[in-house]
Amino acid sequence: MESFSLVTPIGARPRAGVLHTPHGDVPTPAFMPVATQASVKSLSPEEVKSLGAQIVLSNTYHLYLRPGVDVIRKLGGLHNFMGWQGPILTDSGGFQVFSLASLRQISDDGVLFRSHIDGSEHYLTPELSIQLQEALGADIIMALDECPPYNGHASEAQEATARTALWAARCKAAHRREDQALFGIVQGGFSHELRRQSAEAIVALGFDGYAIGGLSVGEPKALTWEVLERTEQHVPKERPRYLMGVGSPEDLVQAVAMGMDLFDCALPTRLARNGALFTHQGRVNILNARFTESAGPIEAGCDCYACGRYSSAYLHHLFKARELLAYRLGSIHNLRFIMRLMEGMRKAILEGTFEGFKGSFLRDYQPTDDEVRVAQKEKWVKRRAGSSVP
């Protein structure tokens, strides 16, 4: 039911638009901060809003396990529960079942898994995912999909692609709430043929928007863009297009250039809690000794609260001392950096200066190299269960 207006001509890449939802409009391209457990870690909804966020993403898997979807429904739905009156998108729960839970027995019917919190057994089906998301009451909800692993067997990708189409049809059939938009997800692993098949099957079902899933799952960046390029051409241009799980500054610029509209990623806030803060030259590690007596802000010219009020020496101290305020100031800085980047890209698109914006941004920004990035991601995934990061 939600609708989407393109501001740029249909077929343009990059593109600017407006996503209309019951809780307000979202100018696109847009980045969605992640409120995994109904909270953007360490931040109040007022802060999230003041950073420029127009929409947040919450995780159905987490909320289903704790506090339980029924609790949230009784308390007036997710918007009321978490005190965020802007638009919300919930994911289907699928990605976390495959990445966080244990004992996954998957069939075309659904997936049996054990909670990562208490080991309890649960069974997720496309119908249940929709029912849970309807009870949570987000503005945009997602079809249940299966994301095949990078470096898996070809048969895995094939099976996941077929199952994703099957589940998408069941999600669409199960969907009742007309005030919620339902997005389909294109899978297909790293095969161009499977990507095309998946896109055609999902698009044939007719969704309010389309997500491209299964990218940014450990593959080299060049492959991400190659597969995205080949997938994008099969996804309708008049509908919002959501690239799932992408959120590093350089990747957002690249993906916007390729015609994507919506993004989510825990990276900016997770990095922030580890002291890795964005600047236009790349990430800096605020724990580095060079910040010990540094009177300047994290980045000169940054309009965020942390940069406006505190020296990088103070942030360095808070991170060294593991003060809770550190995680909050770091999150504010990184999210504001991303939001300002999105605002800058949209403005450049509207003014017809995107190519220059992109060139200039990517010339200055030193991304973390692929090898380090993959190693960091693996380390994080391993640590996640024990969670030493606040």
Added chain:
Amino acid sequence: MESFSLVTPIGARPRAGVLHTPHGDVPTPAFMPVATQASVKSLSPEEVKSLGAQIVLSNTYHLYLRPGVDVIRKLGGLHNFMGWQGPILTDSGGFQVFSLASLRQISDDGVLFRSHIDGSEHYLTPELSIQLQEALGADIIMALDECPPYNGHASEAQEATARTALWAARCKAAHRREDQALFGIVQGGFSHELRRQSAEAIVALGFDGYAIGGLSVGEPKALTWEVLERTEQHVPKERPRYLMGVGSPEDLVQAVAMGMDLFDCALPTRLARNGALFTHQGRVNILNARFTESAGPIEAGCDCYACGRYSSAYLHHLFKARELLAYRLGSIHNLRFIMRLMEGMRKAILEGTFEGFKGSFLRDYQPTDDEVRVAQKEKWVKRRAGSSVP
């Protein structure tokens, strides 16, 4: 330098006054939130101010070890460093040397200790304590004292009392910055005679204000009040009187009744981070299952941000999920409870209705019983080095 005006007649108990400092006036009685490491844990200075706090306390011991007093001096002093433009009081470092550090070799000259952070050796003297506090630049600084343990030998209390007087004289002699007020500390353990001796020796030196130390260190509450009563009579009535380390709601009411003006304690924020939240009936444990679906605030009628915006079910969820926002909302609630209590007491004093206020508050408020309280404190002290509490 700072001066103190009594609003109530001299000799009145309880009393209301105004403490004048270079960074503003502080209406008394006043509670000082603790910013141990230059941050009231999880809160921004703007939030601390909006809670009604007029003055905060920071710990010289912690700041000396990390980031180092010299760093803070170079960055413009503690007010600039932490972004708090209101009054600050720093303690002398003594209490933490005795409670946190290891390998303490104490003599009349000073105290040798090892850092609880990295085991490095340091030597604290009265002169160094003053020098450090002058470099930090707080509005009110404290003389170095020795706090004898509860249940120690009589000779320990005697020695600590004599040394406290000796050190107070050296602190006074070392003190140069005329824009900073210097407070002396009365010790004397749990002996009325030593308390009298200590008070007379410290008062004879002439300080801008007087603190009563060595109470609330594990003794039964009845003994706290008995010793306070016998100490208070030897402390000048025209100067501000600071009861160190007291901060539970019921104790604040009792101590204000006995003529105390200033208080500090990490208890309200530490309890908050453990999910123990204040109400007029006593503490509640927000992790309790009864809050799972509770749509109401922590306490009906509370004017804090957490109670105004969120259900107790949401707080329960955040605490269960160990979301960082939990510690922040809990701290906001508990500190606002304490600040409102202080405001209520001051108003009642000025209106001549304090006895009724006190009776009504203590009739409703169920304090945690002595045995539980002492056990909790011991548990916390043991855990502090490892610090599982954020």
